[in-house]
Amino acid sequence: MTDNRQCKLIARPQGQAKRGDFAFETAPAERPGEGEVLVKVLYLSLDPAMRGWMNEGKSYIPPVQLGEVMRAGGVGVVVESGDPGFAPGDHVVGMTGVQEYARLPVKGLNKVDPRFAPLPTYLGALGMPGLTAYFGILEVGALKDGETVVVSGATGAVGQVVGQIARIKNCRVIGIAGGPDKCRAAVEEFGYDACVDYKSEDVRLKLREHCPKGIDVYFDNVGGEILDAALANLARGARVPICGAISQYNNTGPMRGPANYMSLLVNRARMEGFVVFDFAARYGEAIQAMAGWVAQGRLKHREDIEEGGVDAFPEVLNKLFTGENFGKLVLKVAEA
Amino acid sequence: MTDNRQCKLIARPQGQAKRGDFAFETAPAERPGEGEVLVKVLYLSLDPAMRGWMNEGKSYIPPVQLGEVMRAGGVGVVVESGDPGFAPGDHVVGMTGVQEYARLPVKGLNKVDPRFAPLPTYLGALGMPGLTAYFGILEVGALKDGETVVVSGATGAVGQVVGQIARIKNCRVIGIAGGPDKCRAAVEEFGYDACVDYKSEDVRLKLREHCPKGIDVYFDNVGGEILDAALANLARGARVPICGAISQYNNTGPMRGPANYMSLLVNRARMEGFVVFDFAARYGEAIQAMAGWVAQGRLKHREDIEEGGVDAFPEVLNKLFTGENFGKLVLKVAEA
Numbered sequence: 317m318t319d320n321r322q323c324k325l326i327a328r329p330q331g332q333a334k335r336g337d338f339a340f341e342t343a344p345a346e347r348p349g350e351g352e353v354l355v356k357v358l359y360l361s362l363d364p365a366m367r368g369w370m371n372e373g374k375s376y377i378p379p380v381q382l383g384e385v386m387r388a389g390g391v392g393v394v395v396e397s398g399d400p401g402f403a404p405g406d407h408v409v410g411m412t413g414v415q416e417y418a419r420l421p422v423k424g425l426n427k428v429d430p431r432f433a434p435l436p437t438y439l440g441a442l443g444m445p446g447l448t449a450y451f452g453i454l455e456v457g458a459l460k461d462g463e464t465v466v467v468s469g470a471t472g473a474v475g476q477v478v479g480q481i482a483r484i485k486n487c488r489v490i491g492i493a494g495g496p497d498k499c500r501a502a503v504e505e506f507g508y509d510a511c512v513d514y515k516s517e518d519v520r521l522k523l524r525e526h527c528p529k530g531i532d533v534y535f536d537n538v539g540g541e542i543l544d545a546a547l548a549n550l551a552r553g554a555r556v557p558i559c560g561a562i563s564q565y566n567n568t569g570p571m572r573g574p575a576n577y578m579s580l581l582v583n584r585a586r587m588e589g590f591v592v593f594d595f596a597a598r599y600g601e602a603i604q605a606m607a608g609w610v611a612q613g614r615l616k617h618r619e620d621i622e623e624g625g626v627d628a629f630p631e632v633l634n635k636l637f638t639g640e641n642f643g644k645l646v647l648k649v650a651e652a
Numbered sequence: 653m654t655d656n657r658q659c660k661l662i663a664r665p666q667g668q669a670k671r672g673d674f675a676f677e678t679a680p681a682e683r684p685g686e687g688e689v690l691v692k693v694l695y696l697s698l699d700p701a702m703r704g705w706m707n708e709g710k711s712y713i714p715p716v717q718l719g720e721v722m723r724a725g726g727v728g729v730v731v732e733s734g735d736p737g738f739a740p741g742d743h744v745v746g747m748t749g750v751q752e753y754a755r756l757p758v759k760g761l762n763k764v765d766p767r768f769a770p771l772p773t774y775l776g777a778l779g780m781p782g783l784t785a786y787f788g789i790l791e792v793g794a795l796k797d798g799e800t801v802v803v804s805g806a807t808g809a810v811g812q813v814v815g816q817i818a819r820i821k822n823c824r825v826i827g828i829a830g831g832p833d834k835c836r837a838a839v840e841e842f843g844y845d846a847c848v849d850y851k852s853e854d855v856r857l858k859l860r861e862h863c864p865k866g867i868d869v870y871f872d873n874v875g876g877e878i879l880d881a882a883l884a885n886l887a888r889g890a891r892v893p894i895c896g897a898i899s900q901y902n903n904t905g906p907m908r909g910p911a912n913y914m915s916l917l918v919n920r921a922r923m924e925g926f927v928v929f930d931f932a933a934r935y936g937e938a939i940q941a942m943a944g945w946v947a948q949g950r951l952k953h954r955e956d957i958e959e960g961g962v963d964a965f966p967e968v969l970n971k972l973f974t975g976e977n978f979g980k981l982v983l984k985v986a987e988a
Contacts, residue, residue, distance in 0.1 A: 581927065
């Protein structure tokens with residue numbers, strides 16, 4: 317019997333999720349049945365969307381129920397298999413949850429190759445954030461060669477990929493990020509033409525300077541004031557893919573709506589929400605394109621791998637909301 | 653020499669436009685040059701957008717300059733012509749401004765036939781509001797047969813046409829209007845399936861009742877709380893054409909942004925602004941379709957014709973913002 321440390325949601329957080337909203341328990345790892353595998357979790361993906369999953373109420377997926385293991389994507393290694401398609405030693409990504417061992421149906425698992433890219437990358441640029449970036453900018457953003465693109469959360473898991481895809485498509489790309497280190501990395505590491513530091517600069521003014529013809533695509537990860545600053549600088553026919561609103565997820569009061577939304581009318585622009593799952597039938601195409609860019613050195617990726625295992629989950633997650641993380645936030649659960 | 657009473661913008665209004673923001677002057681009517689006509693104005697179109705034209709700053713058309721005759725669409729009769737294509741007695745629509753006589757280039761004028769429809773109708777259902785409705789619901793709204801449609805300002809100049817086009821396209825159509833008289837007219841006169849009275853009912857709750865499968869297209873004329881109530885009830889893949897935000901135009905503080913905009917993400921929905929001028933190349937197609945529906949009795953129209961001439965402009969305009977008008981608001985300037 318192997319011990320399985322688990323993190324369960326036991327209360328709906330008010331504002332920022334706190335340690336007391338979770339219970340940490342140790343249970344025996346479960347044996348896989350037919351069509352299932354037991355996965356030893358190595359790395360967990362920590363994403364802004366997780367905060368939304370903790371809330372009651374209708375959204376694009378059901379909320380995590382109280383008493384359930386907290387939902388999370390992860391990468392791990394098969395240790396026992398009840399399915400002929402998977403063997404012990406295979407590396408897989410899937411919704412493992414915040415725990416050390418996950419008994420999972422093989423449907424919904426994908427094999428990954430640690431020789432091609434480090435395992436955490438399959439939670440970032442070559443995982444859900446990368447897919448979100450790919451379909452968000454190319455399909456929802458309807459990106460055209462040579463346009464002016466602005467990306468908030470420019471060095472985050474999704475933003476870093478959005479910016480680089482836009483550069484690959486010969487666009488002028490302006491990032492928005494918090495602090496000089498992230499802004500420098502945006503330009504030097506990810507190839508942004510410029511990056512605005514929202515912590516020390518007037519975003520609206522700086523976007524006007526950097527985008528004299530206006531913004532053709534504003535890819536929004538953050539909402540709030542920064543969304544308003546971008547709306548104030550749209551070009552005619554602009555597209556605004558809404559990927560997230562991290563500035564608002566811990567609000568205990570009402571969301572802040574974009575006061576400048578009438579810029580959509582003046583500029584005949586559109587703001588459009590999307591959920592990456594809707595593009596599932598096309599994941600293969602996207603991963604192939606992005607793996608090619610990674611191999612060519614055109615798509616760089618940066619992960620922020622935090623130690624501490626399952627027990628560190630609440631505090632590590634909150635780094636997303638304070639802006640302390642830098643790149644795709646990953647929680648290491650076990651040695652590969 | 654004919655006297656021409658004119659209403660000029662002399663101050664940028666703070667909040668609601670006031671009489672003191674305008675000067676009323678009498679000048680001689682000007683003789684038309686070559687390629688011009690002198691039009692005796694009969695009816696003026698009063699539209700929510702006029703409030704925006706009075707503000708400084710970039711929008712989809714330049715603001716009215718201080719000292720200029722207030723911009724307005726109007727219908728009138730040619731009294732003197734410098735162009736072989738137009739003869740005295742011809743009825744025309746165009747941007748006459750708030751004055752009794754307008755010297756205008758014939759480019760930008762369209763002849764209309766008072767035997768087919770009453771002249772004010774060419775400022776409403778068969779004019780800019782009708783065109784706005786047509787392209788807004790069919791093109792921007794991408795309306796499909798049998799969908800659920802919600803229209804705010806349901807009995808207004810644009811809304812009444814949107815609702816009826818949606819009915820013609822076999823949609824379930826719910827209006828939102830202020831007061832029992834307008835709500836009754838929405839159902840009995842314009843064929844809405846139901847109409848919510850925002851003055852006495854909980855719009856969010858009522859929309860949920862009337863649209864159990866969610867709203868496929870929400871055509872927004874008003875912004876503010878009603879936009880939020882509609883966003884809270886979107887169906888998957890919904891479209892939200894942004895035609896206007898009359899609830900916000902007299903704000904002296906910041907606009908109220910739609911706090912529920914993240915419903916766009918959850919529902920993979922889009923909010924899109926538009927300006928009818930962009931469809932100018934297709935006006936003929938739209939007018940032909942709508943004139944056909946008018947002739948068949950399938951497209952009803954209601955105008956609210958106010959007396960008082962040019963001098964009554966400020967007070968009559970404000971009826972739009974208090975909700976006192978009922979149907980397309982028209983200011984009568986002279987007897988036809």
